[in-house]
Every structure is written in C-alpha cells, then in structure tokens.
Amino acid sequence: MSEFIHLHNHSHYSLLDGAATIDGLVEAAVEQKMPAVALTDHGVMFGAIEFYQTAKKAGIKPIIGCEVYIVTQGTRFDKEVNPKLLAAGQGRGIYQHLVLLAKNFQGYKNLSKLCTLGHTEGFYYKPRIDMELLRQYSEGLIALSACPAGVVSFHLVAGNYEPARAMAVTFKEIFGDDFYLEIQNHSLEKEKSILEGMPRLAKELGIKLVATNDIHYIKQDHAVAHNVMLMIPDASANSASDYHNLRYQTDQIYFKSAKQMCDLFKGYPGAIEHTLEVAGKVEEFDITPKKPHMPEFPIPAESGVSTKGEYLEKLANEGIEKRYKELTPVIRERLEYELSMIKRMGYEGYFLITQDFINSAKRMGVRVGPGRGSAAGSIVSYALGITDVDPLKYDLLFERFLNPDRVSMPDIDVDFADNGREQVIEYVRQKYGAESVSQIITFGTLSSRAVLKDVGRVLGVPLSTTESITKLFPVNLGKVMPIAEALEEIPELRWVKDSSDEKIQELVHIAKILEGMNRNSSTHAAGVVIAPGPISDYVPLYKTPQTELMTQYNMLDLEVAGLLKMDFLGLRTLTIIENSLRLIKENYGVEIDVYSIPEDDSKTFELFGKGQTVAIFQFESSGMQEWLRKLKPNTISDLVAMNALYRPGPM
Incomplete structure (x- = not known):
C-alpha cells in the first residue's frame, strides 16, 4: 500500500482550470x-x-x-x-x-x-x-x-x-x-x-x-496543455499567445x-x-439511495381511495373506458398486467405525477405531443392521457418501457408546444414547491472539432487552417470522430499527421490531451427534476448571476442520486400546429381536432410522395424528402417505417 494519498485534486469539472479527467x-x-x-x-x-x-x-x-x-x-x-x-x-x-x-x-x-x-x-x-x-x-x-x-x-x-x-x-x-x-x-x-x-x-x-x-x-508534460486550457476563454482568432509562459508559474501541479x-x-x-x-x-458511505426519492402525489379527498395504487387504478379504469368503444378481454388483460407491474415496481407515484402535469397542460391550452419513445407502448399511459397512441393498434411492447429485469426509473419524455413549456414547469413548481423543482445542468465538452479550434486560437494557428481540418471530421450517431481516429482513417487528413510544421504538430498534441474535457456548463434543454422536499437536501445546486437555478449533477448522475427527472421538451412544431388550428378557426370558423383527421387521406400522402414536407417534424431534411419522392409512402405504417429506418445506424 502507498505511504501517501492525494487529498487536493482538481478535475476538468473545475471548468477550464482542471485538465484531469x-x-x-x-x-x-x-x-x-x-x-x-x-x-x-x-x-x-x-x-x-x-x-x-x-x-x-x-x-x-x-x-x-x-x-x-x-x-x-x-x-x-x-x-x-x-x-x-x-x-x-x-x-x-x-x-x-x-x-x-x-x-x-x-x-x-x-x-x-x-x-x-x-x-x-x-x-x-x-x-x-x-x-x-x-x-x-x-x-x-x-x-x-x-x-x-x-x-x-x-x-x-x-x-x-x-x-x-x-x-x-x-x-x-x-x-x-x-x-x-x-x-x-x-x-x-x-x-x-x-x-x-x-x-x-x-x-x-x-x-x-x-x-x-x-x-x-x-x-508533468501536460503543463503546457493545461496552460493552453487556461487561455481558451480569452484567446482571440489569429492572435498567438505566449502559451509556454505558465500562468501558474510551475509545472509541478x-x-x-x-x-x-x-x-x-x-x-x-x-x-x-x-x-x-x-x-x-473517511467512512465507506453510500451516496446512492436504495430506492428513488419520489415526490408525494396528493390524492384528492373526493376520489374515495386512500393509496396511490388505488388512485392509479381508478384513473386508469376511467380513462380506458373513454379510449375504447368496447373493452375486450385483451384490453382488460393488458391493463391489469401493466397496473400490476407498475405497482410491483413501486412506480404508481411516477405515473400519477406525469399524468397530472400533462393533463393540466392540456387544460391550460398548452398543446402536448401524442407520445415519444417507449412510453407509447403502455396502455396505462394511453388510458391516463400521458400518450395518445393506442399501443394495441400498433402492437407496441410494454416491456420496452418498463421491465422488472431492468431496474431503472421509467423514462417518459413529453413534448410541449415551445411557447407553453415554461407554463407547465411553473405549474409543477406551484404544485410541489419552488424549492423542490429545478432545471438540470449539462456540460459542453472539448470535442475533437471544438478543441482543435480552441487550441488553434491560443496557438495562433489561422482559423482557416483549423477549419480546413475540422470540417473533414465525420459525425457518427451524433458524435464527432475523435482526433486520433480521424487522422488515421480520413485520407484527406493524412497531411496533418505527417506535417513537419511544428505549430501543427503542437496543435494536434495539445488538442489530444484536452479532447473530451468539459468546457462549459449550461441548462439542459429539456430536463426538470422534482424532489419530495427541497432539492438541496439531496443534491447540490448551481446558480450564477447569468444562469437560472439548476442541479450540479447532470441527468445521468441525478438518476444515480435517486431523483425523479423528467424531459419537458419544447417543440416548435407543436406551436406551429396550435397556431395553424387557431388561425383556421379565426379565419374560416372551422374547428379541427387533429386526432380525428383520417390516417388515409390521399391528398396528404400525395404531398409526402412529392417530398413537400418543409416544417414537418422528422420529414423535412433534404435527404428524407429525396427518399419520400422515391418510395412514395401511402400509409401511416410506411411513414413509421421510413422514419425508423432513416437514422444514422440503419442508413
């Protein structure tokens, strides 16, 4: 065993100060x-x-x-x-x-x-x-x-x-x-x-x-790279800094x-x-709770029930009768199975909380998306109004959403019209207390492209040079290819690897050291956390004069800490739909329910077949428009298949 232990250490979470992962x-x-x-x-x-x-x-x-x-x-x-x-x-x-x-x-x-x-x-x-x-x-x-x-x-x-x-x-x-x-x-x-x-x-x-x-x-030989990191916030394009002159005056840290x-x-x-x-x-203590810290959902006194399980069952049974004209044995069995699984896993409160803010949003006039992700496979979600997609009609699996063999919190992402998202969050604050609701932090990293540009700026490498390099870095599944991999696999970048220019070599060397480290923090675009009491009793919070209050832990770490996190996504498309419906009513006196529009409308599919899909979510890219013109879909199932297949993985 070592005779010494390091007790004073900074990581890259000391943003643009620590250069250690x-x-x-x-x-x-x-x-x-x-x-x-x-x-x-x-x-x-x-x-x-x-x-x-x-x-x-x-x-x-x-x-x-x-x-x-x-x-x-x-x-x-x-x-x-x-x-x-x-x-x-x-x-x-x-x-x-x-x-x-x-x-x-x-x-x-x-x-x-x-x-x-x-x-x-x-x-x-x-x-x-x-x-x-x-x-x-x-x-x-x-x-x-x-x-x-x-x-x-x-x-x-x-x-x-x-x-x-x-x-x-x-x-x-x-x-x-x-x-x-x-x-x-x-x-x-x-x-x-x-x-x-x-x-x-x-x-x-x-x-x-x-x-x-x-x-x-x-x-020790990371001292210059660390010094370059310190200079990133103040570096300007095409203006070399004396980056070998260590700001901390030592290479011993x-x-x-x-x-x-x-x-x-x-x-x-x-x-x-x-x-x-x-x-x-220091004791061996566990900072991960044995069960999630779920906020307490208040059961209305007039409901006639006393437990969350009973109230969930009551709402689900009432909702399922509104969803289906006839309750077949298949529907009842599926509902009973899902309810038993939800109760067994202890997630009654999760469903009650989710249905409450979604249905409240609808009552406030905030348009809500029909469903996103695996939650659409739940008939309980459908019955509660969390989703508007019939899982039986599309043969969707509940187990993809909630599985007793996969011990993790259910994850329901909800789309709201972007002009109403804050209104829904405010409702949640009012319901559970402002101290119990917070936005969530996220970290921007020095990805291969970003770090080459940042380091290049400090080193005085012309922006045109760094951009000629970074524009060749491919993106796979939303991630930019790492520097070492790109220099090996992209023929057009071979000159960078083989360059005799000392400045280019130093650029690559320092960028590789800093690659992947945190650069800045910001507010997660969708994440909201709800706690059973003041959030600061469970996790630390972060706030500066320039930012709103948010957790110091990111989405993944909050789940480990046992807190309920929700994705409240603000979707511009839903705002466009809402505004369109309002204008149609104002100008033509016609009120349209989007969920009653027939799914086999031939004129709609003609537009899809012509690739006339500007501003249609998931179908507006030029690549997707090209495939629409080639394949000419004529059913909803065709569109579902195309949407699923037109991804970086399958394509």
Missing part, C-alpha cells in the same frame, strides 16, 4: 497503489457522482470534497472588496480558499448544502460561503487550510503571522482534530513563507500538518508519485503520514 485521477491512484483519492474541485461538486462510481469500481475509497471559496472577514452577502485581501493578492479581495472533505454521509450532505448556499446566497465572482455557514454545516467534514490562497496561508504569504495564528485557532475551534494545516511545494516563491510558518503554527497550536499537491493535471511526495516533504514530520490518517477517517 475523473478516469485519469482514479487510474493514477490505482497505478500508485493508493487506497484512496480525493476530488476537490473549485466551488462545485459537479463530478462527485462520477468520481464516486469510478473510484468504487476501481476498488479505491472515494473522498468527496470541494475547495470552497470562503469569506472569513465579513459575510457571504458582502459585495465590497477587503483591502487587506486585495493587497495580499487574494481572491479579488473578497474570498479565500478552504478544502473540505466529507467524512461520512452527514458530511456529504453538509458539503452539498454549503456548495448550494455558496451559489444561491453568496455568489460574487465566485460561489462564497462564510464562517456562519461553515459553523452551521461543519458536522462530518474534515478541513484542510488549502493553497497559498487559503484561509491561513494567505496571511503567511503577506508576512502576517499573528492573523494566520488567529485564523488557525478559529478553524481548530470549529473542526477540532479534523482541521489540518496544509503545506505544498511547487517550487513557488510564495510557498517559502508557508513552509516556514505552518510547522511553527502546528507546534504552537497542536494542529497536524498534511502535505498535498495542488493537482490540476495528471502528467501534477499527480506525483508517493515517493516524490515523501522525498519532497521528508523535512516535515507527519505531513505525509497524516494523509493516510485523513483518508482513514
């Missing part, structure tokens, strides 16, 4: 035979779920943490610069750094709460907490004093020993033996006073030292071996050993 961090820890490793991204917990799962799978202990921004003099609400901090060159004069590690599940919950409040209450340049919040949510957390911008270190860097001592005393009062004085050695001038002052503080105050490396990338760290800190007794002590304090 989660896989890279965990693989490096495994390679070094470290029994544990920490993740401490700047002010966020974006990668916590992925990190937890990846580390567990690799057989090492995940230490979930965060390097938070904290206001130690004043409050999180202050928007004024602290002159002393500004003079010391720290955090624009408005914050310092502190590393927090979750020792147990309570610590994880408290860390999540602190990360949320930093965004919702303390955001000013960065998501900031203050001493009040830290005291309130300190249970279950281990604190390290962080880097030269840390709560104790920045005083030492400024030559102010007594304020550093006072700050260390304060944090010891809060965390007791779970507060450690952090020392780092990246051969930086400002670290000298820290390396001198911290041992003195440790001796005087009885606080243990702990050695860390402020990891921002995995390998990589994943060093245990031996390297032991050699580096051999003059600091206990600093290495205490990394094992810290890791040993």
Whole structure:
C-alpha cells in the first residue's frame, strides 16, 4: 500500500482550470497503489457522482470534497472588496480558499448544502460561503487550510503571522482534530513563507500538518496543455499567445508519485503520514439511495381511495373506458398486467405525477405531443392521457418501457408546444414547491472539432487552417470522430499527421490531451427534476448571476442520486400546429381536432410522395424528402417505417 494519498485534486469539472479527467485521477491512484483519492474541485461538486462510481469500481475509497471559496472577514452577502485581501493578492479581495472533505454521509450532505448556499446566497465572482455557514454545516467534514490562497496561508504569504495564528485557532475551534494545516511545494516563491510558518503554527497550536499537491493535471508534460486550457476563454482568432509562459508559474501541479511526495516533504514530520490518517477517517458511505426519492402525489379527498395504487387504478379504469368503444378481454388483460407491474415496481407515484402535469397542460391550452419513445407502448399511459397512441393498434411492447429485469426509473419524455413549456414547469413548481423543482445542468465538452479550434486560437494557428481540418471530421450517431481516429482513417487528413510544421504538430498534441474535457456548463434543454422536499437536501445546486437555478449533477448522475427527472421538451412544431388550428378557426370558423383527421387521406400522402414536407417534424431534411419522392409512402405504417429506418445506424 502507498505511504501517501492525494487529498487536493482538481478535475476538468473545475471548468477550464482542471485538465484531469475523473478516469485519469482514479487510474493514477490505482497505478500508485493508493487506497484512496480525493476530488476537490473549485466551488462545485459537479463530478462527485462520477468520481464516486469510478473510484468504487476501481476498488479505491472515494473522498468527496470541494475547495470552497470562503469569506472569513465579513459575510457571504458582502459585495465590497477587503483591502487587506486585495493587497495580499487574494481572491479579488473578497474570498479565500478552504478544502473540505466529507467524512461520512452527514458530511456529504453538509458539503452539498454549503456548495448550494455558496451559489444561491453568496455568489460574487465566485460561489462564497462564510464562517456562519461553515459553523452551521461543519458536522462530518474534515478541513484542510488549502493553497497559498487559503484561509491561513494567505496571511503567511503577506508576512502576517499573528492573523494566520488567529485564523488557525478559529478553524481548530470549529473542526477540532479534523482541521489540518496544509503545506505544498511547487517550487513557488510564495510557498517559502508557508513552509516556514505552518510547522511553527502546528507546534504552537497542536494542529497536524498534511502535505498535498495542488493537482490540476495528471502528467508533468501536460503543463503546457493545461496552460493552453487556461487561455481558451480569452484567446482571440489569429492572435498567438505566449502559451509556454505558465500562468501558474510551475509545472509541478501534477499527480506525483508517493515517493516524490515523501522525498519532497521528508523535512516535515507527519505531513505525509497524516494523509493516510485523513483518508482513514473517511467512512465507506453510500451516496446512492436504495430506492428513488419520489415526490408525494396528493390524492384528492373526493376520489374515495386512500393509496396511490388505488388512485392509479381508478384513473386508469376511467380513462380506458373513454379510449375504447368496447373493452375486450385483451384490453382488460393488458391493463391489469401493466397496473400490476407498475405497482410491483413501486412506480404508481411516477405515473400519477406525469399524468397530472400533462393533463393540466392540456387544460391550460398548452398543446402536448401524442407520445415519444417507449412510453407509447403502455396502455396505462394511453388510458391516463400521458400518450395518445393506442399501443394495441400498433402492437407496441410494454416491456420496452418498463421491465422488472431492468431496474431503472421509467423514462417518459413529453413534448410541449415551445411557447407553453415554461407554463407547465411553473405549474409543477406551484404544485410541489419552488424549492423542490429545478432545471438540470449539462456540460459542453472539448470535442475533437471544438478543441482543435480552441487550441488553434491560443496557438495562433489561422482559423482557416483549423477549419480546413475540422470540417473533414465525420459525425457518427451524433458524435464527432475523435482526433486520433480521424487522422488515421480520413485520407484527406493524412497531411496533418505527417506535417513537419511544428505549430501543427503542437496543435494536434495539445488538442489530444484536452479532447473530451468539459468546457462549459449550461441548462439542459429539456430536463426538470422534482424532489419530495427541497432539492438541496439531496443534491447540490448551481446558480450564477447569468444562469437560472439548476442541479450540479447532470441527468445521468441525478438518476444515480435517486431523483425523479423528467424531459419537458419544447417543440416548435407543436406551436406551429396550435397556431395553424387557431388561425383556421379565426379565419374560416372551422374547428379541427387533429386526432380525428383520417390516417388515409390521399391528398396528404400525395404531398409526402412529392417530398413537400418543409416544417414537418422528422420529414423535412433534404435527404428524407429525396427518399419520400422515391418510395412514395401511402400509409401511416410506411411513414413509421421510413422514419425508423432513416437514422444514422440503419442508413
């Protein structure tokens, strides 16, 4: 087993600052035979779920943490610069750094709460907490004093020993033996006073030292690539930057071996050993719930039933009678089978919640799509009004939607007219509480095309050159071909691989290192999460002055965290249909029900056969129009088959 464990590590979830993937961090820890490793991204917990799962799978202990921004003099609400901090060159004069590690599940919950409040209450340049919040949510957390911008270190860097001592005393009062004085050695001038002052503080105050490396990338030779990443936000086209001049003034912030760290800190007794002590304090807790956190659907008192199962059955039986003129044994058996399966899997609440907001949307005049994906295979969905497609008519399978052998939440994607989507979300907020409903984060990545353009901009490679390369990268199933694969398989790109131009070679080399890393965050176009209480009790939330409130976990990670996520898709086509129906009624006095339009209308199929399908969803591309003219479909089944086959896979 390793003699040392890395406790201060930034991944690419420290957006455009960390150049290490989660896989890279965990693989490096495994390679070094470290029994544990920490993740401490700047002010966020974006990668916590992925990190937890990846580390567990690799057989090492995940230490979930965060390097938070904290206001130690004043409050999180202050928007004024602290002159002393500004003079010391720290955090624009408005914050310092502190590393927090979750020792147990309570610590994880408290860390999540602190990360949320930093965004919702303390955001000013960065998501900031203050001493009040830290005291309130300190249970279950281990604190390290962080880097030269840390709560104790920045005083030492400024030559102010007594304020550093006072700050260390304060944090010891809060965390007791779970507060450690952090020392780092990246051969930086400002670290000298820290390396001198911290041992003195440790001796005087009885606080243990702990050695860390402020990891921002995995390998030392990734330093320039990391520096290029830092320059991406400010780089302009055709204007080369001095990208070899490292902004962080060191190439030492990589994943060093245990031996390297032991050699580096051999003059600091206990600093290495205490990394094992810290890791040993972290319990093996599970952040994935045994069952989903479902919001409670209120059963109307007038329904005459008391359980969700009974109410679901009541609504389904009432709905099925409206859907079919005659209830045959086949229909009844299918309904009973699906209801029994839904109850067995415990998803009654899911169906009740979904039918409620869909039917409420219809009552509000928001047009809803007939059904999307595997949910259309459910007769219960059809009976409840969730879908408007008869699964028996089209011989659709319920098991593709809900299968007891595949333990995962059902997934019903719902299309709303794009001009009414927000109205439906607001209804859900009103029903379950604003604190219980949130949008969901998504991350834009440095795909092969994007990273070549971004890196090219920093390196001063002409935009025309990078575009001549990136335009040749094919897209397969919605994903752009990776750089290495494209250079091997695309003959027109062979010149890039064989180029003797040093700038082109460096472009490719750096782009390969950064490829696939996160570039930015944004709001998921459709995702909405609904919790049984305040969402911040379950997962951390993210908000800046430029963004709305959203979860810090993406769609996949939210499912792992056990929260109910829904896709509320805003579809322009539905708005066009709604507007068309309204204009027909206004101008001609004719009211049309789109679901009563015959499916065998010959004039409609004539238009399809001529490829006259502009603005018809799924059929308006030039390629599809060409196939329509060739195949001349004349039934709905023909159109269904063409739509299914005209995909990147089949075609």
